[in-house]
Amino acid sequence: MLNFVWPIFIIISFVYAIFSGNLDSLNSSIFSSTEEAVKLCLSLLGTMCLWNGIMEIANQTSVVTKLTKLLKPLMKLLFPEIKENSPVYQEISMNMIANILGLGNAATPLGLKAMKSLQEQNIDKTILSNSMATLIVINTASIQIIPTTVIAIRSSLGSQNPTSIIVPVWIATICAAIAGITATKLFIKMGK
């Protein structure tokens, strides 16, 4: 995907900047962007290590098995190819639980751990397997009970009712997730 998206972004912006006279801001953005990537990775390094460690502890206990039982019907629908007693099954369940609880910081490390395990079972290591594709689509859908970041922004801006958006967010996320998952299932059926 990035093999065509990335050059398109670069070519369009650089050519447009030359003709529109925005070269100054383009130049400064090139450096600030790399800096931004470093900053993000540094903060990611902390959460990634923390949650990978916590997850490792969890994997050796029975608490994960208990939690994953709650998600069983959903998992069966979304990941029919994954066996219930495999570690991947638990990792994906934990990723979904973290997503639902709004723990974005924890969801990414858990999701990436699941991706790693899925890759081990993947036949062609350069192409996403069906389960991997589904996992990514679910994680782009941002399913959460409490959208904490937005609520924080709203209350910092002095909203009368910062949490009034919760139900609308639920409706929008659920519609988006259903659309994404349905599309995924259709594409898989079509053999794409």
Next chain:
Amino acid sequence: MKLIQFLSNIAMPMMILIIVVYGLIERNKVFDTFLDGAKEGVGIVVSIFPTLVGLFVAVGALRSSGVLDMIIHIVTPILDLVKFPSEIMPLALLRPISGSSSIAVATDLMKTFGVDSLFGLMASVIMGSTETTLYTIAVYSSAVGIKKTRFVLWASLLADVVGIIVSVVVCRLLSTSFC
């Protein structure tokens, strides 16, 4: 409000607490296990770092060169036809490609029009119900060295479009019935 704030504050500590306590009860070497897992985390971050640099430079260029403004300029008349508010358009375009700049744009919208105004609500709901799709796909696939992402971009973008449209519609309905 207070209960919700409490729940969102307690979610993460609770999760860690439960896991650690369970580890102790079941007599595992909790800290050794933690270290084993944490070490693995370093490798994952290192493997996604180059992807992030490339992605951030490209998205930053798209914004600073004025391409995004031009696209917004072009599509605004079309959106007016379908009654999609053009004020929301920059946010809708940025949301899938850049997390930090979409937060900036959303905050700006809330400040300009008021947090509890129609556009403020729309911006909030869009931010709450969608993810930075491009970033998520890039990170997840590059962490394990995947080159071909098949249909994932299209399926996720479709989800974003549906999420944004539903956000706009729901906010419209809410503001006409309550305000």
